Amino acid sequence: MSSDCKSFRSALEAELLGRPSQEKLAWLSWHAHLLACGSCRELLAREEALEALLASLPEPKLPAALTRRVLLRLREDRAVEVRLDSLLDLGLSGATEPPRGLAAEILARLAPEREAEAARSLDALLDRARDVAVPSGLAARVLAGVAAERVRAARTVRRTWIYAAAAGLLVLLLGRFVWVWNHTARPSETEFVAQDEAAPDPQMLAALDVLEQWDLLMQDDVDVLLSTLGPADVALLDYR
Amino acid sequence: MMPIRTILVLVLAAAGWLGQDTPKPASATSPTLESARKRWERFSPEEKARARTRYERFLAMTEEEREQLVESARQLHERSERVQKELGQTDGERLATMEPAKRRELVHEIVAEESRAVGARIRGQFPESWLARLENATQEERARAFLEFRVHQRDRVARYAIGELGRHLALPAEEIRRLQELPGNERCDAVLDLRKRLSAQEVDESGLPPGLTREQWDAWLALPPEQFFDTFQRYRESRIFAQGKREAVRALFEAARPHPERVLALADLPADERRAKLTAERRERCVHALRDGNLLAAEEIEALTRSSDAEFFLAVRRVLRSAGSPKR
Numbered sequence: 001m002s003s004d005c006k007s008f009r010s011a012l013e014a015e016l017l018g019r020p021s022q023e024k025l026a027w028l029s030w031h032a033h034l035l036a037c038g039s040c041r042e043l044l045a046r047e048e049a050l051e052a053l054l055a056s057l058p059e060p061k062l063p064a065a066l067t068r069r070v071l072l073r074l075r076e077d078r079a080v081e082v083r084l085d086s087l088l089d090l091g092l093s094g095a096t097e098p099p100r101g102l103a104a105e106i107l108a109r110l111a112p113e114r115e116a117e118a119a120r121s122l123d124a125l126l127d128r129a130r131d132v133a134v135p136s137g138l139a140a141r142v143l144a145g146v147a148a149e150r151v152r153a154a155r156t157v158r159r160t161w162i163y164a165a166a167a168g169l170l171v172l173l174l175g176r177f178v179w180v181w182n183h184t185a186r187p188s189e190t191e192f193v194a195q196d197e198a199a200p201d202p203q204m205l206a207a208l209d210v211l212e213q214w215d216l217l218m219q220d221d222v223d224v225l226l227s228t229l230g231p232a233d234v235a236l237l238d239y240r
Numbered sequence: 241m242m243p244i245r246t247i248l249v250l251v252l253a254a255a256g257w258l259g260q261d262t263p264k265p266a267s268a269t270s271p272t273l274e275s276a277r278k279r280w281e282r283f284s285p286e287e288k289a290r291a292r293t294r295y296e297r298f299l300a301m302t303e304e305e306r307e308q309l310v311e312s313a314r315q316l317h318e319r320s321e322r323v324q325k326e327l328g329q330t331d332g333e334r335l336a337t338m339e340p341a342k343r344r345e346l347v348h349e350i351v352a353e354e355s356r357a358v359g360a361r362i363r364g365q366f367p368e369s370w371l372a373r374l375e376n377a378t379q380e381e382r383a384r385a386f387l388e389f390r391v392h393q394r395d396r397v398a399r400y401a402i403g404e405l406g407r408h409l410a411l412p413a414e415e416i417r418r419l420q421e422l423p424g425n426e427r428c429d430a431v432l433d434l435r436k437r438l439s440a441q442e443v444d445e446s447g448l449p450p451g452l453t454r455e456q457w458d459a460w461l462a463l464p465p466e467q468f469f470d471t472f473q474r475y476r477e478s479r480i481f482a483q484g485k486r487e488a489v490r491a492l493f494e495a496a497r498p499h500p501e502r503v504l505a506l507a508d509l510p511a512d513e514r515r516a517k518l519t520a521e522r523r524e525r526c527v528h529a530l531r532d533g534n535l536l537a538a539e540e541i542e543a544l545t546r547s548s549d550a551e552f553f554l555a556v557r558r559v560l561r562s563a564g565s566p567k568r
Contacts, residue, residue: 209313223359228312
């Protein structure tokens with residue numbers, strides 16, 4: 001995994017902490033790293049799909065009778081406490097004075113046990129509540145429902161990329177045009193005037209020496225022509 | 241993902257295209273052609289019209305004729321460059337203040353004079369039959385005949401020259417044969433190379449040529465064979481008449497050679513007037529040299545002073561040629 005992958009995945013992880021949202025993940029899909037990394041694109045797509053699925057699930061709700069049953073049990077426990085206090089008051093009244101706070105002490109000692117019992121009862125209740133009945137085929141229906149939305153979102157992202165790339169290309173072409181315009185030698189105004197004459201043929205330019213020396217080369221006196229013998233030809237004259 | 245890939249490819253292609261070099265103008269590909277184009281742009285409208293007319297005639301020639309004219313013009317152009325360089329060293333300030341057209345005209349005159357003088361010397365060594373053929377040909381045919389002469393020399397004379405030079409240099413027979421079988425241009429290069437080696441051998445055996453220092457000679461030896469031959473040839477020509485008993489001939493040689501400094505001195509005159517004055521000066525110098533050196537009888541000199549310029553300078557050349565030129 002490259003450092004770019006690690007960087008991208010750290011950013012993704014940061015977005016997934018807490019309560020991730022589809023908007024945040026959509027923003028991540030602009031990450032430049034995705035242009036070059038297929039596996040990170042797939043990872044983001046999977047996370048987006050999972051987030052879409054989770055967002056589509058209903059909020060879990062406790063059964064309506066649960067509150068009533070819990071309150072009833074608590075009320076029963078409260079009734080036990082009240083009855084014990086009454087019993088202590090009745091049985092010991094007038095004979096020996098019970099120590100003050102006895103009831104509270106007993107109750108305090110009973111409290112952990114009662115709390116444990118209450119917790120067990122609550123757990124049992126919550127265990128029952130967790131068993132939320134999920135209708136069969138819900139997942140398929142949810143996925144089918146979000147599929148169109150996902151395709152639309154993907155198309156939007158793709159279209160945005162195409163527009164961005166087209167704009168980039170346009171800028172490049174414009175830059176190229178400006179650059180070429182600035183670096184290409186263009187004839188000046190005087191050259192435009194000069195071009196009214198026929199431009200010289202390159203082959204004629206190649207023969208310009210001949211045209212300039214024409215009157216010397218073509219005169220009746222052959223001495224000038226003889227003078228154009230090269231050193232090697234002159235050297236050979238000694239051996240005739 | 242496909243569109244992204246496609247866009248990536250497009251972006252990369254555009255970036256690559258953006259990074260390409262700007263296409264250079266065709267003229268920039270050939271410095272020679274570019275230099276010719278600049279020269280062309282300096283032409284006046286009349287000069288351009290004249291050049292176009294000449295080009296029509298040039299195109300009507302055969303390939304051989306055109307080939308020889310291009311080669312001859314190249315030699316003249318090199319001579320012109322050298323003349324301008326030499327004038328720049330001696331009269332650079334005066335040249336710099338001249339109008340470009342005027343400067344071109346004067347350089348052209350000097351090159352023409354020098355070319356006639358060089359040609360006259362070569363004429364003395366040129367085979368009579370070939371010379372007659374050249375003089376009887378039309379202007380166009382002359383170029384073709386001249387090319388044929390050069391090819392003939394390279395094919396046949398060069399082999400003989402290599403044999404002679406190889407013998408003087410005591411080269412093995414196989415090496416001589418190998419050099420003789422080289423292609424035409426390479427065979428000529430071999431002749432110049434052997435000439436240079438022979439000159440070096442002669443100096444080693446007999447000492448430095450008169451008037452040369454060891455440093456000068458070493459500098460000459462460092463030149464390529466073609467330049468060495470050219471330089472040494474000019475030295476030889478300047479020394480031909482340097483011996484005591486031929487002092488008179490040397491003076492005539494000096495009198496007859498072109499004097500570029502006089503062309504510059506008369507630069508303000510119209511071209512025709514300047515040429516006439518230069519020719520008159522040259523004739524006068526030659527007459528003095530002929531008289532002072534007793535190179536011709538007085539009545540012959542008197543008759544010459546009444547002859548045309550062509551006849552006069554032909555006689556001067558004959559006197560110079562009769563003094564002989566050293567053969568190697």
